Each structure stands twice: as structure tokens, then as C-alpha cells.
Amino acid sequence: MASSDDTAHRPLRSFGRIKSRAIKPRQAALFDTLLPSIALPDPKAGPIDPSALMPGAAGVWLEIGFGGGEHLAEQASRHPDVLMIGCEPFLNGVGSALRHIDERGLKNVRLHADDARDVMTALPDASLDRVMILFPDPWHKARHNKRRLVQDETAAEIARLLKPGGRLRFVTDWTDYAEWALERFERTPGLVRQFDPAIDWFTAPADHVVTRYEEKKLGDTPPIFLDFIRAT
Numbered sequence: 001m002a003s004s005d006d007t008a009h010r011p012l013r014s015f016g017r018i019k020s021r022a023i024k025p026r027q028a029a030l031f032d033t034l035l036p037s038i039a040l041p042d043p044k045a046g047p048i049d050p051s052a053l054m055p056g057a058a059g060v061w062l063e064i065g066f067g068g069g070e071h072l073a074e075q076a077s078r079h080p081d082v083l084m085i086g087c088e089p090f091l092n093g094v095g096s097a098l099r100h101i102d103e104r105g106l107k108n109v110r111l112h113a114d115d116a117r118d119v120m121t122a123l124p125d126a127s128l129d130r131v132m133i134l135f136p137d138p139w140h141k142a143r144h145n146k147r148r149l150v151q152d153e154t155a156a157e158i159a160r161l162l163k164p165g166g167r168l169r170f171v172t173d174w175t176d177y178a179e180w181a182l183e184r185f186e187r188t189p190g191l192v193r194q195f196d197p198a199i200d201w202f203t204a205p206a207d208h209v210v211t212r213y214e215e216k217k218l219g220d221t222p223p224i225f226l227d228f229i230r231a232t
Contacts (some may be wrong), residue, residue: 015182016217024076038111040110047124059110059130060083060129064135064136068093069129071209071211117157120161126160129162131169133149133150134169140174168230171224173224185226194228
């Protein structure tokens with residue numbers, strides 16, 4: 001049991017439920033057969049060395065909250081020489097991602113079925129080439145904004161983790177969250193927005209992968225795309 005001191009210093013949960021329905025039998029089996037072989041080391045046990053997870057990788061990408069795993073699996077398929085680290089606390093999403101990984105025979109994906117912030121803390125400085133945050137829980141009521149993943153502390157941690165020239169992509173379908181995130185990322189030392197005045201923030205980048213969540217159109221706006229680069 002966690003001590004009261006541990007609880008006091010634990011960050012607020014930035015995600016909602018961790019399971020909604022019974023996990024399908026095939027996906028449940030993959031939790032036992034596939035996940036142990038591709039799970040990240042426990043980030044609470046000590047530092048994580050990405051170079052040890054996939055020796056010789058051309059780069060390391062982190063997706064925070066991969067949902068059903070469609071985007072993670074497609075990017076991993078497009079970039080087989082890149083180590084893809086995916087974090088997702090929603091167990092139904094993890095099961096879906098395991099199915100995608102299994103069906104595609106992907107060898108360059110490592111998963112953490114819990115809070116991404118623990119993994120971020122365990123990773124060394126300048127260890128990531130790319131960070132992707134697609135459609136995080138919006139917590140759109142003002143009294144819940146403090147639970148949003150994107151806070152000043154998170155933005156600073158992302159800047160710490162990105163290599164010079166590394167990229168951050170944030171996507172949301174809630175206008176208020178886009179404005180919130182933009183404000184915090186722009187005031188974070190080391191992060192520089194990549195913005196073409198001829199292209200508005202509703203234009204999807206060429207390498208964007210549309211997910212089932214995006215197709216549901218649950219927010220109050222079409223998807224908004226914010227891209228940043230880590231200054232050299």
C-alpha cells in the first residue's frame with residue numbers, strides 16, 4: 001500500500017477509466033503471450049536505456065496514450081528501423097494494440113500499459129527523436145483542467161527528452177485544449193513551433209495516420225495539429 005507521503009506527491013491522473021468492457025479472448029491471450037516479450041522494463045525500478053531495447057535503432061519515438069494502437073502500429077510499420085515506445089493505461093486499448101502488433105509481425109514496438117509519465121521520468125536526457133500525443137483526454141471542464149496531460153511540467157519534461165532537432169506533435173479535437181497546449185508549449189524553453197502561415201492548424205501533416213477515435217468526431221472542432229521542434 002502506498003504511503004500518504006507517496007500519495008501526496010503522485011501526479012494527478014491525466015486519464016479516465018482503464019477498462020470499459022470485457023477484453024476479447026484473442027486479445028486477452030496476447031496479454032499472456034506477446035506482452036511480456038515487448039513490455040518496457042518497469043520504469044519505477046530504475047532508468048530505462050532505449051539503446052538496450054533495440055540495439056542499432058535509427059531513432060526512438062514515444063507515443064503517449066496510443067488509444068487503440070492503429071497509429072502506433074502504422075508508424076512502426078512505416079519505420080521498421082525506429083524503436084516505437086507506446087504508453088497507454090486503457091487496457092482495452094492495449095489489447096487492441098497487441099492485436100495490431102501481432103498481425104503485422106512488428107518487432108520494433110515496446111509497450112507500457114500504464115502512465116507514460118513514469119516512463120518519461122525513467123528515460124535519459126536527449127533520448128527521443130519524436131514525441132506524439134494524439135487526442136489525449138480533454139478534461140474540458142475548467143475545474144478538471146489540472147488533470148490534463150499537458151502542463152508546464154510535462155512540456156519541460158518533453159523538451160528534456162527530445163534530442164536537438166527532435167519533434168513533438170500534439171493533436172486534439174477540443175479547441176480549448178489546443179489553445180491550452182499551445183500556450184504551454186510555446187513558453188517552454190527549447191520548444192519552437194513549426195508553423196507555415198499558408199497552412200492552418202486544421203491541415204493534417206503528410207505523415208498523419210487517421211485513427212478510429214478521430215473518425216468518431218467526438219470533440220468540438222475538427223482535429224487541430226500542433227508541431228514543435230527541439231531547438232539545437
